[in-house]
Amino acid sequence: MPEQNQIIVCSECGYEFNHESFGEVSTNPDCPSCGSTKYTIRVTIADPVSLFETIKLKVRIPGRKPHYESVKGDNLHRDSGIWMKLTRVIDRAKNWYEETVINPDTGEVMHQTSEPLSQHKGHGSDKKNKKA
16 A cells, blocks of 8 residues: 655745644645745655566577576466466476476475476476367
């Protein structure tokens, strides 16, 4: 939820007014410091921002599938809506697939796979079409 802060100051001398002393525009007090009737209202709105990053690497010979792929970083788990830490290596030259997904809030390993790539079937783009 965004946090909001409002400050009313005299435009001439910078005196900071108490919010309770302000009502309708016609009844606002003169500045007790310099007598000015000019005011500046400063509004600050702050909302926390989260940053996520992922690094991807592909090594390939032109015109062929990558013989090595690596992904490391933040990944949004679609079902839970939680950002997880993902590490994935696909090494076609060594016939190896490795993936680890960790919940950064709890440190719990949510998923871990280490197996020959030739045995890693039925995942990702190799999934069976559910409509058929």
